[in-house]
Amino acid sequence: MTASDLPGPPDVSGSLDPGTGGGAVLLEAQDVSVAFGGVIALREVSLEVRAGEVLGVIGPNGAGKTTLFNVACGFVRPDAGAISWKGRRLDRLQTHQLAGLGIGRTLQGLGLFHRMTVLENVMVGADRHARAGFLSGLLALSRGAKDERSLRDRAMAVLEELGIAAEASRHPEGLPYPVRKRVALARAMVGEPELLLLDEPASGLSNTEMDELAELIAHLRRSRSVMLVEHHMDLVMAVCDRLVVLDFGRVIASGRPDEVRDDPGVLAAYLGEASAPGAPAARRG
Numbered sequence: 001m002t003a004s005d006l007p008g009p010p011d012v013s014g015s016l017d018p019g020t021g022g023g024a025v026l027l028e029a030q031d032v033s034v035a036f037g038g039v040i041a042l043r044e045v046s047l048e049v050r051a052g053e054v055l056g057v058i059g060p061n062g063a064g065k066t067t068l069f070n071v072a073c074g075f076v077r078p079d080a081g082a083i084s085w086k087g088r089r090l091d092r093l094q095t096h097q098l099a100g101l102g103i104g105r106t107l108q109g110l111g112l113f114h115r116m117t118v119l120e121n122v123m124v125g126a127d128r129h130a131r132a133g134f135l136s137g138l139l140a141l142s143r144g145a146k147d148e149r150s151l152r153d154r155a156m157a158v159l160e161e162l163g164i165a166a167e168a169s170r171h172p173e174g175l176p177y178p179v180r181k182r183v184a185l186a187r188a189m190v191g192e193p194e195l196l197l198l199d200e201p202a203s204g205l206s207n208t209e210m211d212e213l214a215e216l217i218a219h220l221r222r223s224r225s226v227m228l229v230e231h232h233m234d235l236v237m238a239v240c241d242r243l244v245v246l247d248f249g250r251v252i253a254s255g256r257p258d259e260v261r262d263d264p265g266v267l268a269a270y271l272g273e274a275s276a277p278g279a280p281a282a283r284r285g
């Protein structure tokens with residue numbers, strides 16, 4: 001089964017503004033700088049992810065992509081600059097706040113719990129909705145069971161959406177890598193995030209699996225925004241509405257994939273690497 005066979009959630013792409021590549025600004029980085037000792041990983045980086053768009057972050061090895069992703073997830077605190085969510089500045093963004101804000105993320109290391117089933121792994125991702133809360137815990141113990149039932153139903157629905165419901169009762173260890181990646185994605189989706197942050201979703205996938213991933217991202221973006229950091233240029237060029245290109249910690253270009261591909265600065269940044277943006281499955285940093 002592929003994502004395109006699946007019943008789609010509401011199509012929000014009609015609300016896109018082609019001029020800006022999206023609707024209202026969700027996540028915004030303003031002049032974010034990060035240094036690790038003497039290494040400046042990000043220099044005054046600004047970008048925004050808008051409702052309904054797929055934003056790709058690309059750049060050569062060491063350009064600062066992972067650092068930017070980690071700032072967006074609250075793993076790394078900017079030394080200067082700010083991160084905002086829907087116009088509200090997040091002074092001390094912490095990872096545990098993400099789900100509550102409406103942000104889901106997957107990481108390169110999938111971080112699945114091997115003693116839990118697939119379904120339980122997905123349920124763990126639902127902080128935003130699952131919290132029974134102190135009061136409800138005191139006043140109605142049955143509420144917890146009800147919450148868990150609805151969480152279980154939602155987790156199953158996400159597994160079905162991703163075509164892996166049949167694996168719900170299995171443990172991740174025995175599953176093929178692409179399926180485990182989908183489990184990690186399901187966990188990021190079960191909180192019904194408005195924005196999904198994906199760190200190298202294509203890593204370790206075959207070409208066929210990457211095509212399926214492109215279809216899946218096309219499906220996902222129908223009801224949420226996506227920001228992905230990715231090495232595989234084919235994928236980025238195919239699925240992103242806009243790209244932000246980093247080099248030596250700076251934004252050197254941004255725009256539609258076709259604009260970025262022809263940008264002389266981007267071509268120069270990629271010179272000396274295995275291939276330029278747009279080349280098949282370029283392995284980039």
Ligand SMILES: Nc1ncnc2c1ncn2[C@@H]1O[C@H](COP(=O)(O)OP(=O)(O)OP(=O)(O)O)[C@@H](O)[C@H]1O
Nearest residue numbers: 036039041060061062063064065066067068284285
């Ligand atoms: N924890 C750290 N301590 C010291 N330097 C770091 C740390 N994390 C990243 N850096 C440095 O910051 C710069 C940006 O690294 P980053 O990993 O963000 O780039 P990247 O574009 O993701 O590269 P790659 O794709 O190769 O992982 C690099 O020079 C890197 O060596």
